[in-house]
Amino acid sequence: MANVLEVRELSKQYKKGVYASEKVSFSIGEGEIFALIGPNGAGKTTTIRMIATLLKATEGDAVVAGHSIITDPAGVRESITYLPDEAGAYKTMTGKQYLEFMAGIFAPDKEQAKIYIQRATDICGLGDRLGDKIGSYSRGMIRKLLLSRAVMSHPKLAILDEPTSGLDIINALEIRRMIKDLAREYKMSFLLSSHNMLEIEFVSDRVGIIAKGHLLEVGRPDELKEKHGVKNLEEVFERVVKDNEICISPEERA
Numbered sequence: 420m421a422n423v424l425e426v427r428e429l430s431k432q433y434k435k436g437v438y439a440s441e442k443v444s445f446s447i448g449e450g451e452i453f454a455l456i457g458p459n460g461a462g463k464t465t466t467i468r469m470i471a472t473l474l475k476a477t478e479g480d481a482v483v484a485g486h487s488i489i490t491d492p493a494g495v496r497e498s499i500t501y502l503p504d505e506a507g508a509y510k511t512m513t514g515k516q517y518l519e520f521m522a523g524i525f526a527p528d529k530e531q532a533k534i535y536i537q538r539a540t541d542i543c544g545l546g547d548r549l550g551d552k553i554g555s556y557s558r559g560m561i562r563k564l565l566l567s568r569a570v571m572s573h574p575k576l577a578i579l580d581e582p583t584s585g586l587d588i589i590n591a592l593e594i595r596r597m598i599k600d601l602a603r604e605y606k607m608s609f610l611l612s613s614h615n616m617l618e619i620e621f622v623s624d625r626v627g628i629i630a631k632g633h634l635l636e637v638g639r640p641d642e643l644k645e646k647h648g649v650k651n652l653e654e655v656f657e658r659v660v661k662d663n664e665i666c667i668s669p670e671e672r673a
Contacts, residue, residue, distance in 0.1 A: 422446045423575050423608040424453075424470070429479035431465050439465040441632045442479065447576065450606035452598065454619045457629040458660060463612045464580065466629065470610065471501040471578055484575040500574040504581035506565055510554035514545055514564050517553060521568045535571040542597065543567035559590030566594065570601055577601075578610045583618060591615075595622045616652040626652070628659050635659050 424447040431440045440462040447453045457463050468474040470481045472492040480487055486494030508517050518539045519532075526532035540549065543563045553561060562583070570577055582598065583591035599622055601607045613619055619626060620640045628636040628643075636643060636659050643655045 421449050423449050423451075424481065424483050424610065426466075426470065426481045427479050429466060429469055429481055430477050431462075431469060431474060432477040438462075438477075438632045440469070440629075443629065443632075443634045444479075445627050445634060445637055447608050447610060449608060450602050451624045452602050452609040452611065452622055454611045454613060454623040454626045455629060456613065456616070456619055456626060456656060461630045462632040463629055465632075467501075467578055467580060467610065467612055470495075471499060472496055473501070498575040499578060500569040500572070500576075501578045502565060502569045502580065502582070504584050508553045508561055508564060508568075511552060513552055514543075514549035514556070515540075517564065518549070518568060518571070522571060525572050538573075539567040539571040542570065542601070544593075557590070559586050559593070562586060562590065562594055563597070566597060570605075570607065573605060573607065576608045576610060580612045582611060582613065583615065584613075591618065598622055616656060620652045628656060630660050630663065633663075635663055 426443055426445050428442040428444050429440060430438055430442055432438050443466055445453070455463050455466065465474060469476045470483070470488065472488050472495050476488065480489050483495045484498040486498055488495050512520065518536050522532040522535040526535050545560060545563060548560065553564070556564070566582070583594050586594065595618060598609060602609060611623065623640060625637060625639055626643060627634055638646070640652055644650065644652065647655050647658050649655055649658060
């Protein structure tokens with residue numbers, strides 16, 4: 420399986436001796452769902468934003484579908500989509516208008532825009548509600564709309580930060596199933612960040628645990644549970660962090 424993402428000793432130093440992320444290395448294969456988890460201030464968001472070319476790396480590199488974030492950031496941006504936790508949509512537009520507007524931005528021509536719109540319409544599953552204004556949508560409906568917009572172009576890598584934050588159980592399950600279906604059906608790769616360990620166990624093929632800017636463990640959820648002799652990923656997380664004597668100061672948070 421070819422790697423869609425290769426992160427090579429990626430680092431971000433904000434001031435001398437203080438790293439938000441230091442020499443982080445991992446890879447994501449085609450159609451793989453990889454979760455990056457860690458406590459608040461661990462360096463997750465910093466790492467993700469460097470990969471998404473929103474932050475400039477101090478050292479190292481990340482290569483997405485053959486494009487380096489250092490030497491070819493434009494190529495990286497053409498190969499990814501990034502959906503942050505705080506993303507929103509235009510509440511005065513209908514869902515259909517929003518998808519048409521976004522397709523017009525990202526599609527190279529009108530014919531491709533039609534394909535993008537139909538694809539997003541099928542993925543979001545909102546049906547007739549796409550004719551209603553987004554201001555009338557629930558948080559779950561908005562998240563489905565945003566996710567369908569994010570993947571309408573079939574990116575090589577979809578980066579999702581807290582994809583189900585604030586959603587009820589039913590909507591969260593639907594979003595997780597959407598992600599798994601996209602990975603399986605379209606061989607789309609995902610990089611996720613979440614504090615929900617149940618979600619990570621359900622949706623992820625592999626997990627990376629990061630704390631104090633260092634990637635401490637990488638493996639399948641079942642491998643990590645067996646290695647540490649525990650029953651769930653929360654306990655793996657707790658053990659890895661405590662065993663490495665992680666203590667994060669406010670200055671090191673990112």
